[in-house]
Amino acid sequence: MTPTTSPATRLVALLGDPVSHSLSPSFQNAAFAAAGVDGVYVALRCSATDLPGALIGIGRAGGAGNITVPHKQLAARVVERKTSAVHRTDACNTYWLEDGELWGDNTDVVGFRRAAERLLGHALTSSRVLLLGAGGAARAVVCALVEDSAAEVVVVNRSADRAADLVRRFADATSRLRTAPDLATLSTESFDLIVNATSLGLRPDDPLPSDPDSTPRTAAVLDLVYSPVGTPWIRSFEARGIPAADGLDMLLFQGAASFERWWGCPAPLAAMRAALPPR
Template sequence: MRDQFYVIGQPIGHSMSPTMHNEWFESNNLSGHYSAKEVGITDLESVIGEFRSTVKGFNVTAPLKVEIMKFLDVIDPLAKNIGAVNTVINQDGLLYGKNTDGIGYCRGLSMVLKNPIEQENILIIGAGGAARAILYSLLHLGVKHISITNRTLENAHELLDGKLFNDVKVISISDAEENLENYSLIIQTTSLGMKPNEDQVPLSLHNLSSKTIVSDLIYSPFKTAFLKEAEKRNAIIQNGLPMFIYQGALAFQEWTGIFPNTIDAYKILETKLGGTKC
């Protein structure tokens, strides 16, 4: 019988994780099978009890990434700092939680970065869970210059949990817009650009430098209004598909010991999304 793996969350029917992971199981001649399972917060405890004896590992998506932590036996230090888990490894009934979102994002950046990531001067737009995962992963990797901006500055300050990081500044949207040309990498983590807000952008790119990399975590639509505007200004752009693929690849490696072919996965999912590489 094949080893069972899942992604759980609510809603979950739109997930492309099964397509990606099952391709990796097949291409690596492994007997695993990956499925999507609709699980809400009220169902989580009973599902985890079942998974302890039936699955080898699973991914966790919204709205369960924080709630899942109370049901795990061991949580990786980076995941603790992020305050969320997206990958669980089952070792003989003991559940180990990790977060591959932020590190997966950083690995995906390798497709467009020209310099080591720790040398970048980075602006993060947004203050939600994705921003938090990326912030703590960047700090983990030794990045020295990070600014965070958000419509509500209080939420941006909350990302730091009251800790003082000499390398992290919280700035207003207007300050970010005014100094945009100073950043070598801009990371857009909000939901602006997704339905029903496809035409909205989080800030003006009027002062954007053509040398800047502009990254948007959204991959559907394949190219957001924010990325289209950055492209008009000759910036290097990247959508959220590499992050999605690399966070999944790191989870797959945790479960199997094999880092899968991310290039083929990109081609498959790019076609499925009807996009062109960006």
């Protein structure tokens, strides 16, 4: 159903490239209708060259929105005011105008936290976590883990230098952060959670992020990639009796946090979840 608009309707825009696959317009417009706010959410394909002008123009006109790949780091440099999550991750996925200034937040941090807590059934405090990947998504994961005082985070990445850079970025954390060259070196260890923050799983012909039979022991697995039927990686762990979830909950929870930034009221989670593909 196409949202009804008026001259007073607030434009909320997702900026990225590509954006045609995004589920955000469906669940955000459902949220706007359920909450009774006068807004319309659209996805706009936007190049890096055009991003600063689009972000500033929409914001200055009283709009708001989200930023998706590959522009989150660029957006962090464009916004005028930044939350601590943006400072720590150097990435911005949410923008809005407040008191005449263009603000940016990274709600991927709270999105990951809430998705992980839902999967585990408890807070991340004192957890041991194995993280696959060291890119932008991994920064949000580590930010949430160190904020919640995880006991240890071990990073494995194809590029050892990027893994080391990620650990150095959070060197002031009380959590223990370290890298490992590969999963084989961790074969005798066990974890509370293993997180896939790589892009493996986005394409049908991608290999699995790890071989479930040679992955260290874990209580649960969270894949930040999402699929209407669950990713092959999480299905392989579920078949072994290990609780697992894909990135759909993280998408939902980061979207809810964005909604609350834009409108200053609680997000209607039930309406948002109902607008997502059935599982």
